[in-house]
Every structure is written in structure tokens, then in C-alpha cells.
Amino acid sequence: MDRKVYGKKLVYFDNAATIQRPQSVLDLWNKLARDSNANIHRAVHRMADEATEAYEQARLYVKDFINASSREEIVFTSGATASVNLVAYSFGEKFVGEGDEIIVTECEHHSDIIPWQLLCERKNAVLKVLSVDDSGHLKLDELESLITPKTRLLAVTHISNVLGLVNPVKKIVEICHSKGVKVLVDGAQGVVHSKVDVQNIGCDFYVFSGHKVYATPGTGVLYGKKEILDEMPPFMGGGEMVGTVKFSGTTYAPLPLKFEAGTQNFTGMATLKPALELASVINDDKELKKSADEIRDFLYSGLQKTEGLTLFGTTGNMDEKISLFSFCIDGVHHEDLALILDKMGIAVRSGQMCAEPLMDRFGVSGMLRVSLAPYNTMEEAAYFMESLKKAVNMLR
């Protein structure tokens, strides 16, 4: 990416919100939109075949990428939010009743809180919260006592979009499963910054969005264990999610189409393949990881040394910290800071980052967040640190 804003070279440090896409994704999108724009899974003609093929190829690639057992376990959605809503509705309909409990954590994104609140309202169920400590780590020692025989599911983010800390999801799954509690992992950040193996994690559901991992917006994935997905009723009705339709009753298509009602964003979904191919190359590139880690460490120590700056999500073990930093600076409003940095050519995020409960936990009205991608450079990081100091001086 090479573009300018306000006459300055753009430094894009808002990658956790949306990452920039590689040429391979744009090319495939363009090609399919131009040459293969036909509805999938329906007609027998050539163009429909091509569209269906690209869509199903992406599904197979996703399956291998996260190491799911079968393609039936990969449901395409419009994004992580849609995936969580699907589970909250459909799993909730089947398995959650009055007085049952759902656990979320204090560091969840709103998208992994509100669907569960809606479920609890609908079913008169109880929403419980696993809290984080001052450094932003989940209080794992409180988990066991939080679970009761009424607990049905726990939803946890793999990596918090505010704290940038990798949560011990495998350990959480072990604890939950030992008590018969299902686990949904929100992998919106996790899929970008770690090598995901859903069988190794052992979770029952894993969700993520395409637009954060190099694919086009409006694409997303729900991984679910086949035996659970089979038990769950459809979320939406219509389109190709059926077996037979009669006014006396309808039977449903087998997985995963049961959950893919209506015409899908087939052009977009196909881009998950080149997107994840890139993610895979990045995952295996040791040189790149080394330099990305250096940039991360440079920012981490630079920010910690900045006077009056409070960093949220701190750790002595850098293996559990991604290149994402949220912070506040004494006497400076995060909105002001973001605006001045924007005029200096740096795109950052400010506000509550869709995690209001976490803002309340730390007693702040909002934070400033910088989140990096593998294409960001040390030069950009140094320019950011320099600009941050200037902006703070202007505002104080």
C-alpha cells in the first residue's frame, strides 16, 4: 500500500479494525466479479460451476488452515459477529433453558457480549462474567468456581482486540469440558496473529471475520464441531439450506449448507483462499516474524517509557503479546490525540474499541490503540513515536 494523506505518506496502524488486502485477493475478487458472477449451488451452467467451485475451494482451504476435521464444520457467514449470533440463537434454542448460565469474559468485544445478552433475555438465562486482573490477564483461578451445573457455554476471545494478550484458550477449554461446558472462541484477532488449530485447542466453536485476515469485508467463518452443528436448528430459513420444502413441513440440507440461507457473498467468500494463503506464508516466515517482533518490542518499551502513559495489557512474556497497544496519556483526550496523529499521516483507533465493559473495568472513557500488520516497518514505528511526542506537546 502506498498512498498519501494530507500530503504525507500514510502510516496505517489500525490493522486490528481492518487489514489491507494483498493483490492476490483483489485480483481474484475482480476476476470472479467480472467472469464468474452466477449464483452458487443452484444452476448447472458453466459460470455457476466456476462460482461454486471458487466458493467451495475457499471452504476447503479454511478447513485445512484451522485444521478442522471436515468441510461440514466450516460455515460461511458475513463475519465474526454473524457467526456468534448464529451460535447464540441456534445453540441457545436447542441447549439453553430458563435459569441456565452463559459465561463471557470482561475483555470481550461487544460482538461477543450482546448476542449472549439477547439469548439470556430470550430464555431467562443468566449471563456471568469472568474478570481480568490489572495487567489484563483473565483470572483463570476464578473460572472453576464460576462454573455451576447450570453453565452451558463460555465465550472467550482468543486475543483481546484491546489488550493484545493471547488468552490461554486451550487451558480454558480443558477446564470447561471437564465440567461439561461448551466453549466458543472469538478468533477475530487470533486467526491473524497465531497459528490456529481448532482440534488442538479443542473448542466447540471458533469464529472469525475475513476482513481482518486479508479477505474482503462481509466474509466470515463459523467453525463448529460436526456433532453439535448437526443438533442445532437452522438460524435463518430460505435459499439453498433445504432438503425438501412442502407446506406441511420442510427438511434441511446437510451441513454446512443448513446454516447458509439465502444467496451468500460468494465472490467475497472465495477471497478467503488467497487471503489465508498469504496468512499461511506469513505464519511460516521466520525472518518476517523476527523483524515484526523487533518492531513490537520497540513500541512496547518506547510506550512504557513515555511520561504519563498508561498501557493496558502488559506482560513480562512477549510470546503472549501481539503488536497491538492500547493506552491513555495523562491530561490528553484520546480523540484529540487520534485527530492530530491523523493530520500527521498516522491512522490509529480511538474510543472504546467496542469493549465498553473493559473501559469501565480500567476506569477510562476510551483509549488510543495502535495495531500493526506484517507490512508495517520499523521506520513507521519510529515516526509514530516521534509524532506521538509532538502531538502530546501540542495538546498539553
Place this chain on the structure above:
Amino acid sequence: MEKEKSLQDIENEIVDEFSIFDDWLDKYEYIIELGKSLKEYPEDRKTDDKLVKGCQSRVWIDFNVEDGKIFFNADSDAIITKGIISLLVRIYSGRTPQEILSSDFSVVEKIGLKENLSPTRANGLVSMIQMIREIAARNI
């Protein structure tokens, strides 16, 4: 005695002041200065009924009426927002409700501020203007 400046005069003055700066960073520096020099706003007047809805940062607008003229005082926890509202206070404070309501509130567009705010801030600005108009309408 010098003739009192009209609402239009003040608007023109502000447009002139902003025309000196070429760079937006300089304009913001000026807005920040304006924010810092805004008249002190009492803590106990930071109540919910004075809070402008629709702003990302918190903004309070207070007023009192003397001799048929409305005097505004305002504050925000964000300094740039405070600078912007200081411009509005400078233009609309001490005016009659009729004067305020007959204004087209175009000064922010004239200085090019609106397109240089993020959409969320621009919406916040619209909300501030809306509140000033409502206060004027209620005090005719």
C-alpha cells in the same frame, strides 16, 4: 462609540483568522489554543441536561438570558472539541434568539473545518449546533 459587531462580522473575522494558515496542523494548533483559553466552566454545571447528545467526547452547553440576549458557556473533556465550541460561543453568545435562528451556521464549513473532522466528530458538531438552535427557539 464603536458599533457593536454583528454576528456576521464575527463570522468574517473567524474566516479571516483561519485563512492565515495553510496547513491543517497549524489550524488545529490554533483551535487547541482557543480551547485552552475558553472561559472556565463550573464543575457543578456539568449535568446531564447540559450534555450534548451524539458527541464522542463529552460536551456541555450552559446558558443564561439577560435583556433578551442568550449568553452561552460551554466545556468539553476533549481540547479540540473545546476549541470548536469556543468558536460557536464567540459567534452566538450575546445574541437574541432571532439572530441565532436566522444564522445559517455556515462558519464551520467556510473555514473548511467540517470536512477535516472525522465523520463522528462532524456529527458531534451538528449536535452542538442543534442544541444552540434549540436553546434559542425555547427562549424566543
